Amino acid sequence: MDTAMHEAATSKVITLSPQAEAAIVFWSAPMDSMHTAQTVCAVTGMAFNTLTNWRSQGEGPKSVRRGGRAYYRKSDVLAWMQGE
Numbered sequence: 001m002d003t004a005m006h007e008a009a010t011s012k013v014i015t016l017s018p019q020a021e022a023a024i025v026f027w028s029a030p031m032d033s034m035h036t037a038q039t040v041c042a043v044t045g046m047a048f049n050t051l052t053n054w055r056s057q058g059e060g061p062k063s064v065r066r067g068g069r070a071y072y073r074k075s076d077v078l079a080w081m082q083g084e
Contacts, residue, residue, distance in 0.1 A: 018042075026074065034064075034071040044081065 016024070022042035026035055040061065041048050054060035055070060061080035063070045 026077075029074055031073075031075045031078075033074050034066075035074060035077070037063075037070050037072070040072045040077055043077065 019042040022039040026039050026043045029035070035043075037048060037051050037055075040046070041051055044051075046060075051060055055063055061072050062076040063072050065071075
């Protein structure tokens with residue numbers, strides 16, 4: 001078996017869940033990047049409905065509305081996670 005065939009036969013494909021992909025995007029993004037509620041939920045482990053309810057009550061990480069959707073700055077999410 002030649003090298004190319006051996007590599008193809010032994011390579012493994014790793015499939016990530018959408019939550020894992022969102023977390024990777026969040027952690028690799030710059031501090032001033034903006035993220036959706038779904039991404040924040042993936043990073044914090046919080047349920048989407050909980051985050052939505054907290055946002056409507058003025059709790060949770062600081063958010064901004066753009067085009068009818070809520071977005072969260074990475075630095076605000078991290079500050080909230082650290083209790084600041």
